[in-house]
Amino acid sequence: MTSAGSSADTSVLVEGLLEIDAQFLQQTDSMEACFKAFDADRDGLMTPVDFAMLCRTLFRNQHGKAYTIEKKALDDMFSVFDINQDGYIDFQEFHLCWKHWIKPIVRPVSALIVIDVQNDFISGTLSLSNCPAQQNGIEVLKPINTMLETVPFERVFYSLDWHPDDHVSFIENVHLRKVHPSSKVSASEAMVYDTIIYEGPPINPVIVQKLWPRHCVQTSWGAELHPDVRVIENGVFIHKGTHPDIESYSAFWDNNKIMQTKLFDAMKENKITDLYVCGLAYDVCVGATASHSLEYGFRTVLIEDACRGVSMEDMGNTRQCLTDQLALVVTSSEVLDMVQGRDRRPELGYFRAMRLRPNGKSGGGCSPVASPRDEILQQQQQQQQHLS
Numbered sequence: 001m002t003s004a005g006s007s008a009d010t011s012v013l014v015e016g017l018l019e020i021d022a023q024f025l026q027q028t029d030s031m032e033a034c035f036k037a038f039d040a041d042r043d044g045l046m047t048p049v050d051f052a053m054l055c056r057t058l059f060r061n062q063h064g065k066a067y068t069i070e071k072k073a074l075d076d077m078f079s080v081f082d083i084n085q086d087g088y089i090d091f092q093e094f095h096l097c098w099k100h101w102i103k104p105i106v107r108p109v110s111a112l113i114v115i116d117v118q119n120d121f122i123s124g125t126l127s128l129s130n131c132p133a134q135q136n137g138i139e140v141l142k143p144i145n146t147m148l149e150t151v152p153f154e155r156v157f158y159s160l161d162w163h164p165d166d167h168v169s170f171i172e173n174v175h176l177r178k179v180h181p182s183s184k185v186s187a188s189e190a191m192v193y194d195t196i197i198y199e200g201p202p203i204n205p206v207i208v209q210k211l212w213p214r215h216c217v218q219t220s221w222g223a224e225l226h227p228d229v230r231v232i233e234n235g236v237f238i239h240k241g242t243h244p245d246i247e248s249y250s251a252f253w254d255n256n257k258i259m260q261t262k263l264f265d266a267m268k269e270n271k272i273t274d275l276y277v278c279g280l281a282y283d284v285c286v287g288a289t290a291s292h293s294l295e296y297g298f299r300t301v302l303i304e305d306a307c308r309g310v311s312m313e314d315m316g317n318t319r320q321c322l323t324d325q326l327a328l329v330v331t332s333s334e335v336l337d338m339v340q341g342r343d344r345r346p347e348l349g350y351f352r353a354m355r356l357r358p359n360g361k362s363g364g365g366c367s368p369v370a371s372p373r374d375e376i377l378q379q380q381q382q383q384q385q386h387l388s
């Protein structure tokens with residue numbers, strides 16, 4: 001394998017990448033230098049062993065300690081970049097690896113979204129302290145404000161649950177709509193947290209709706225962001241749940257994926273690669289937003305100590321569901337080093353690599369082209385035709 005000397009070289013090289021400016025990163029020069037540094041026998045082909053060395057250098061914590069990566073994960077990732085499956089990553093294949101994988105690992109572009117830290121969820125009509133887990137929403141303020149003061153996010157979004165008075169989720173409105181015969185609960189029996197089925201349209205043939213106390217009514221005190229949340233200059237507000245008949249937990253899409261907010265466009269516009277998610281409620285709107293973020297292909301980080309939720313059981317399920325989809329769960333004190341690209345987590349690299357697979361729905365916010373991998377595959381096939 002690589003000698004001690006060349007292993008030191010490569011580590012210096014990638015550490016060096018952190019010091020140089022973003023423009024330099026875009027030049028092929030550094031891509032070539034990087035490829036050469038890890039191609040131990042300089043034959044223009046990166047072997048699985050060379051790739052393992054590259055990963056050892058890439059995935060390190062802020063103290064320079066390499067994270068352990070399982071063999072299977074290394075094989076999976078290698079296989080994504082070895083597009084023609086010949087057992088090597090050649091320089092052409094390395095383009096994909098460099099542009100869509102190494103760059104966001106070394107220089108992530110990070111956004112924070114603060115979900116629904118509104119009066120009603122803290123001390124108003126849907127106060128989490130009255131919910132089954134009896135948590136206190138006010139406790140998210142400290143970790144959130146500390147991050148906002150210390151972490152240089154590229155963008156900060158604040159979402160607001162923003163319902164009209166006749167919103168479909170309010171138990172007080174249970175008599176405004178016709179209950180569908182398939183509903184297990186009737187309008188007069190329905191209680192908070194029950195799921196009722198209303199007759200559609202306008203939206204779907206039926207509306208399956210969990211019932212909440214009236215909350216976050218547009219322009220009311222309860223819908224205001226808690227006054228102690230730090231609002232940064234250029235913070236972007238995302239309003240959701242604004243249609244009377246449509247529930248919207250996620251800050252990207254409503255629950256039926258009928259209407260999108262401006263969040264995804266703003267993420268693309270700012271070339272965000274990584275989304276950090278926190279706020280209220282963990283098992284409702286935070287979970288739904290993180291899930292859509294993963295679906296879009298953003299490397300997604302849940303800041304657990306900056307979240308509070310409705311039910312312990314649902315919070316556990318949300319956590320499991322998100323980590324199954326390759327979200328990373330951290331505490332707020334870990335965020336600064338990650339945003340600065342000093343603490344580089346293998347889980348996020350693995351997630352991105354899997355999204356670059358042919359069927360990995362690579363679109364996402366971080367991929368400027370629809371399928372970068374297919375592009376290279378096409379080039380390879382064309383070259384093959386030329387040769388034969």
Ligand code: VGL
Binds near residue numbers: 116169212281
């Ligand atoms: C939320 C219940 C109803 C939330 C919004 O922000 O988590 N929960 N509407």
Ligand code: ZN
Binds near residue numbers: 163
């Ligand atoms: Zn709501």
